[in-house]
Amino acid sequence: MLNVENLSIEFGGLKAVSGLDLTVNAGEIVGLIGPNGAGKTTVFNMLTGVYNPTDGKISYLGETINGLKPYNITKKKIARTFQNIRLFSNLTVLDNVKISFNYRVKYSLIDSIVRTPRFKKEEEDITNRSIELLKVFSLDSKKDSLAKNLPYGEQRKLEIVRALAAKPSLLLLDEPAAGMNPQETVDLMSLINWIKEEFHISILLIEHDMKLVMGICDKIAVLDYGKKIAEGTPIQIKNNPKVIEAYLGEGA
Structure with missing residues (x-):
């Protein structure tokens, strides 16, 4: 459904995201995690037309969508929420x-x-x-x-x-559990799974709550300083030495 190849963006000579490859298949829930400042929301902004990538290719349902305006990307049936609520x-x-x-x-x-x-x-x-x-x-x-x-x-x-x-086919959720208490987060996990099944959509989400990410994602990609350092199933990511060192810590 979504295929990202060598996606990169620079701001004043600083590479915020570098050489990112990422795929989201039909019916998948994919997590994008990493420390603050790793470039996660910047990736979302490129996928939804807020930023135009410096390099790389974004393909959605076989069509290149680089450079499209946000409203045209919405028409392609990609929708998002924001890290800071924008109602x-x-x-x-x-x-x-x-x-x-x-x-x-x-x-x-x-x-x-x-x-x-x-x-x-x-x-x-x-x-x-x-x-x-x-x-x-x-x-x-x-x-x-x-x-x-x-x-x-x-x-x-x-x-x-x-x-x-x-009516998206792909829903991007930017830290949907931010500010929620533990019970609200548990409810949100059930809700996201229900949304995927009920609306027949794929979901790409950014989230810091590891219980939520590990509990609902089919696969997870990890960013650190704008580069993908790992990708795999929740179990693989939880036990990846690079991810533990950069983000999860030994107690994860």
Whole structure:
């Protein structure tokens, strides 16, 4: 599904990511881990068009997507969440989800200005589908609340709902468990597995919580100073001397 070859990027002569090879197959959950500053979010930013790689190739479903704008990558059915929550905080929970449908609307600007039957029908459909998604995540009762008023864990969930509303085939999750307590993290593990099966998607995630990563990932790639130092199953990564030295520590 996703194939990354020799992916590299420089900022002012500093190589933030160097020669990364990575694949995500259909139906896989792949983890990308490493110390702070290892280049993980930079990889996500290249995959989603925020940064243009200095070198290398990103192929998605056989098509090269290097250099595409983020909105065009979304149209290719790649969606993401962010390390720092980026909801529209002063919009309602429902409107945050409805925004993800915008790139698929079929009505015209004139339809929206005049509020034609075509506009009304499609907007009603978008609203209904958004509420159905919110129900799945038990957020429908808060659809009229401002996003900024949700508890932190629910804001994280809302980001995932908004990403899923774009109907992705590949979902990128950037530290989805950040700020969650242990029970919330356990619940999130079940949720991510359920999302993969229910929505028939592949998932690439960045995460520091090793219990979550080891518990749900089919394979894991490890970055250190922008370079991949290991890749393998959770067991292989847990016992890899390079990974233990660079990131996990002896007590892992």
